[in-house]
Amino acid sequence: xxxxxxxxxxxxxxxxxxxxxxxxxxxxxxxxxxxxxxxxxxxxxxxxxxxxxxxxxxxxxxxxxxxxxxxxxxxxxxxxxxxxxxxxxxxxxxxxxxxxxxxxxxxxxxxxxxxxxxxxxxxxxxxxxxxxxxxxxxxxxxxxxxxxxxxxxxxxxxxxxxxxxxxxxxxxxxxxxxxxxxxxxxxxxxxxxxxxxxxxxxxxxxxxxxxxxxxxxxxxxxxxxxxxxxxxxxxxxxxxxxxxxxxxxxxxxxxxxxxxxxxxxxxxxxxxxxxxxxxxxxxxxxxxxxxxxxxxxxxxxxxxxxxxxxxxxxxxxxxxxxxxxxxxxxxxxxxxxxxxxxxxxxxxxxxxxxxxxxxxxxxxxxxxxxxxxxxxxxxxxxxxxxxxxxxxxxxxxxxxxxxxxxxxxxxxxxxxxxxxxxxxxxxxxxxxxxx
Numbered sequence: 226x227x228x229x230x231x232x233x234x235x236x237x238x239x240x241x242x243x244x245x246x247x248x249x250x251x252x253x254x255x256x257x258x259x260x261x262x263x264x265x266x267x268x269x270x271x272x273x274x275x276x277x278x279x280x281x282x283x284x285x286x287x288x289x290x291x292x293x294x295x296x297x298x299x300x301x302x303x304x305x306x307x308x309x310x311x312x313x314x315x316x317x318x319x320x321x322x323x324x325x326x327x328x329x330x331x332x333x334x335x336x337x338x339x340x341x342x343x344x345x346x347x348x349x350x351x352x353x354x355x356x357x358x359x360x361x362x363x364x365x366x367x368x369x370x371x372x373x374x375x376x377x378x379x380x381x382x383x384x385x386x387x388x389x390x391x392x393x394x395x396x397x398x399x400x401x402x403x404x405x406x407x408x409x410x411x412x413x414x415x416x417x418x419x420x421x422x423x424x425x426x427x428x429x430x431x432x433x434x435x436x437x438x439x440x441x442x443x444x445x446x447x448x449x450x451x452x453x454x455x456x457x458x459x460x461x462x463x464x465x466x467x468x469x470x471x472x473x474x475x476x477x478x479x480x481x482x483x484x485x486x487x488x489x490x491x492x493x494x495x496x497x498x499x500x501x502x503x504x505x506x507x508x509x510x511x512x513x514x515x516x517x518x519x520x521x522x523x524x525x526x527x528x529x530x531x532x533x534x535x536x537x538x539x540x541x542x543x544x545x546x547x548x549x550x551x552x553x554x555x556x557x558x559x560x561x562x563x564x565x566x567x568x569x570x571x572x573x574x575x576x577x578x579x580x581x582x583x584x585x586x587x588x589x590x591x592x593x594x595x596x597x598x599x600x601x602x603x604x605x606x607x608x609x610x611x612x613x614x615x616x617x618x619x620x621x622x623x624x625x626x627x628x629x630x631x632x633x634x635x636x637x638x639x640x641x642x643x644x645x646x647x648x649x650x651x652x653x654x655x656x657x658x659x660x
Contacts, residue, residue: 236281237292237558241565244293248300248566249573253308259301260534261432261608263294267538287546288558291539295522295559296566298535299350302515303570304577306342306507310335311453311581312444312593325503335585336458337504339578343571344462345508346515348469349476350567353519354560360477360520361556364527372481373528377649379478380642383485387636396632403636406623408643410434414616415644431534433605433613437620438637441601444594445621446628453590456582468505472512479513480520480532483645487514489638515570519563526556 251259266273274286281289310326326338364372388400414430475490491510521532522539526547531537539547539559546555605613620640627634 233285233288233558234561236285236289237561238565240277240289240293241296241562242569244296244562245300245566245569245573247293248297248302248570249304249577251297252301252304253577258432258435258534259298262297263535263538266290266294267541270542287542288555291542291547291555292558292562294535294539294542295562296569298518298533299515299563299566300570300573302511302518303343303346303567303574306346306511307339307574307577307581310338310342310578311585312590312597325506328503330453330456330585333454333457335456336578336582337463338507339574339582340462341464341468341504341507342511343574343578344464344466345469345472345511346574347567347571348466348508349473349512349514349516350519350563350570352470352473353476353516354564354567356473357519357523357560361523361526364523369527376482377646379482380485380646380649383482383489384639384642384646387489387638387642390633390635396630399626399630399632400636403623403626403632404639404643406626407438407620407637407640410438410616410620410623411640411642411644412647414640430609430613430616433609433617434620434640436601436605437617438624438640439634440624441598441617441621442624442628442634444598445625453586453588455586458579458582463504464508468508469512472509473516476513476516477520479517480522481524483530483532485642487517489635489642490517491635515567519560522556522559522563526553526559 247262248259251262270290273290274283277286277289306326310330326335326342329335329338363369384404387404388397391397391400411434414434472491472494475494476487479485479487479490487510490513494509494513518533518535521536524530524532525536525540529540529545529547531540543555547553547559602614602617605617609616624634624637626632627636
């Protein structure tokens with residue numbers, strides 16, 4: 226690609242701001258994931274490209290749309306903690322922090338949780354951007370091959386780490402069972418030719434799977450809880466950058482190795498890094514989630530592999546243009562988009578949290594949760610049809626087991642971990658032969 230022009234830099238900044246609004250929408254509306262919106266942008270790429278061509282050179286279009294998607298992904302990782310804290314609807318990247326967040330919420334300190342998450346995400350994003358180019362250089366010059374050779378070991382280690390987070394033998398048996406059950410559901414969604422077809426468009430079965438495992442059970446369990454107390458906010462910084470910095474290394478692992486979610490990475494980190502105060506743990510988990518987005522971008526630039534739905538869409542749009550050593554202009558523009566999105570995401574998380582904190586004590590939680598469940602059900606039918614609805618129901622039942630058994634929900638990360646392990650061993654076809 227030709228040297229970066231000032232016009233292109235300004236356009237990338239504008240598209241990053243536009244992408245931030247997309248990320249805010251997906252992060253704040255329960256049940257909507259940025260991967261879904263990125264897939265829609267790819268679906269309507271010709272129309273979006275034609276519109277952008279009205280004010281930008283046609284050769285700029287792929288970079289500008291990609292900047293929009295990358296920005297949306299980063300901002301989503303900031304603001305998705307707001308509904309996780311105030312409504313109890315996490316996605317796979319916030320599941321570990323939801324219980325500490327709820328404890329603070331019931332103490333009238335919901336904004337402490339939001340500010341902690343925002344600081345952790347900002348530290349994770351900025352640290353990842355700073356090390357992006359040197360890390361990319363190392364990955365291209367041998368480190369990537371080393372990591373590739375130990376992928377299976379890391380995946381199995383992550384699975385063992387999930388089990389070892391439980392203390393007693395009974396709890397660990399439940400953990401193994403949950404990993405296996407969620408793993409089977411993940412294999413069904415990824416390997417089997419399930420005949421799903423949405424009424425709106427053909428979506429992704431991971432949407433009802435992850436929503437059922439992580440979202441719906443929390444809505445059901447919190448529907449009967451006591452009224453949320455009035456929230457206070459002293460507007461102080463509840464954590465230092467140190468908690469966020471601890472999550473950056475784990476974020477790099479999540480961004481490189483397939484199947485290891487931010488939730489699984491947080492469980493693994495928790496075995497070695499002790500953060501007893503809930504606000505510090507929230508900052509740690511949020512740092513992992515946001516840093517993983519940037520490290521997934523680095524992975525894409527090194528070997529062309531997308532570790533998330535958004536990065537798969539970016540790969541589809543940019544192709545080989547994103548790949549190359551540190552001074553590759555497209556990669557640098559994506560890092561610019563990340564930096565802009567991080568600043569916007571931090572402010573958006575704080576502001577939206579303040580609005581929620583002001584009104585949450587006046588909201589009927591039971592009615593709100595019922596409305597969210599109905600919205601998720603409608604979206605599932607629109608995007609994945611009747612079969613997707615079946616996936617949602619079954620995964621929701623599995624997601625209720627940890628609540629009744631008293632074990633962590635992090636074990637449900639097996640829904641992504643197990644299918645990837647099977648693929649690495651070439652056993653995905655064996656799974657298909659069993660049905």
